[in-house]
Amino acid sequence: MVTRIKHTIVATMTALLAVFVFASAAQAQLKVDVTRGTIDPVPIAIPDFAPVKDIETPAGKLSDIGASISQVITSNLVSTGLFRAVDPAAFIEKVTAAPTRPNFAAWRPLAAQALVTGRLELLPSGSLRVEFRLWDVVAEVQMEGVGYTTPVPNWRRIAHVISDRIYSRLTGEEGYFDTRIVYIAETGDPLHRIKRLAVMDQDGANQQFLTDGSYLVLTPRFSPNRQEITFLSYFKNKPRVYLFNILSNRFEVLGDFPNMTFAPRFSPDGNKVIMSLAENGNSDIYVMDLPTRKVTRLTNDPGIDTSPSYSPDGKHIVFNSDRGGSQQLYVMDADGSNVHRISFGRGRYATPVWSPRGDLIAFTKIGERKFRIGVMRPDGKGERLLTNAYQDEGPTWSPNGRVLMFFRTTKYDNKGGGGHPRLWSVDLTGYNERQVPTPYDASDPAWSPPLPVTKK
Structure with missing residues (x-):
């Protein structure tokens, strides 16, 4: 704790x-x-x-x-x-x-x-x-x-x-320095990896662990307007979605799910959590209303639908799916209607996340034996790749929508074996790329909203 x-x-x-x-x-x-x-x-x-x-x-x-x-x-x-x-x-x-x-x-x-x-x-x-x-x-x-x-x-x-x-x-832009990053801190050998939930200031200072490593934790995400984190854990090999409040230091179980659960993420108002649930080998997107705990299914397709992310106005959802034969990005209305594909480039697309400004969607692009971070407009136009390393994935936006943080795994042998994951950031120009210091290997970052400042 x-x-x-x-x-x-x-x-x-x-x-x-x-x-x-x-x-x-x-x-x-x-x-x-x-x-x-x-x-x-x-x-x-x-x-x-x-x-x-x-x-x-x-x-x-x-x-x-x-x-x-x-x-x-x-x-x-x-x-x-x-x-x-x-x-x-x-x-x-x-x-x-x-x-x-x-x-x-x-x-x-x-x-x-x-x-x-x-x-x-x-x-x-x-x-x-x-x-x-x-x-x-x-x-x-x-x-x-x-x-x-x-x-x-x-x-x-x-x-x-x-x-x-x-x-x-x-x-003339909002700053993003008075913010925090939640991520997965990784230690141990590749076959016995210990993954703990960790939080730090955006510059790597004030490192703290939120879990002790006794159970697996994945995909932490900040609420857009509260100091709360939702994440997935496997407690006794059973998937659970948790809420953690940083200010009160309290954990809360959102639900035990009998099947595999992936990538929970908050709605813009913080009142819902959207995620993908797998049943009989197929995953679809569901949304949970936090006050009532009611779960509603949004997609129903033979393909694998996962990694949903709301637009900042809460009216649309971007997700990735292989329903068309390969892993691509799709956008739908918040009620699950009007599903349409937006990515048409070569390769596969994953982990989309909508910019807090609403103007861009960041993603991981897989192709040419590389994982790269890119952005495109919500209509799929204007695609740009911002990084060009061996394996970059899992982008998260700064609150002002000008910087992306992600994790990079380096290639350490000629057979394509991966090395140690570390956190990096890049701005929208693609020219300012920097490593973010962490004491251990680090993956799956998520950026907090600005911390509150009391005014007099």
Whole structure:
């Protein structure tokens, strides 16, 4: 089991130190285009956040926490491929906790286009207060200024929240750093594999196990609007679909199914779980209403229908099926009507998942002795492959629909044997591909919605 962690953060949504804003944020010219394939990353300077008073806390000295916050923000932004961190060794101006306007002349020679300054303070209540400001160096204006209050141990989450604010202000897109990933952590030899449900921050920090490995777990999926996970387990070789609430740390059995069950996934409103159930060697798609536990069959075809995923408006479902002779992607209405095929390329298609933006469907494409991650529009047009490795599969979308995470198994012998699965991410351009750190082998990731931030 995992120990429950409080994630309370209170944000003061005010323009901090407005006296230093010499022009409105709307006049700032700095804007990052996230849709281009290859770009020159925007140089951004992020000095260590300075403590008002350097006090020792149970989580370390405030100066060390300030440095760590800066490092996490830098890592988050650089990981997008859109930003390049200016080397701190080149900094001319020393940033302090004093509420002063930066000396922009000291930052322009470093080619910095954006500057992030921050301060932190231990409040009498024992809470940590962190404030940051985003500056356009060229226009010499403050673009953003927000303060956050949280328990000291939550400093890393504050860094993710600030990263989201910076990313959103500079790109016009929602950030995805203050999120979590649930996945299957794998250990042991190939014949005696132990698979445990694990959860972590999107950058690989705060790794925690949710199950102990005493029974097999598969296909975890986050609710789109709650901190809940549904997953499949085999308890005493009997398939069960579970719900796990991260905040309350509670497991709940959705149902025991006499036959094989595959790939449970939430509806957009979180009130239903859709899955495929196998009976007499054939699988069809069913949906369970969570409040009533009523199960309704949606497909009834001799082919194998599996891996269903709702559109973000809940009106349509994409799934893969071999009803036409080979494994392809199909879309139907949410009630199971109007089934039509959307994939017509060479090869087979699997594990489709609808983008939270509604504009694309991601999938695994199998062909030419490779498994690759691709996307297409819901009508099947505009197919693009984003990866080209030996075995990439199981895509999951970031909440803003700009990044995909998946798991990659490397080829380790000439006979095609698979190596160790690891998590990777790629953006929609296909150019920014990165490995996500995990302590063990990892497969089948699922991205959470953004964590809630309390506003004042």
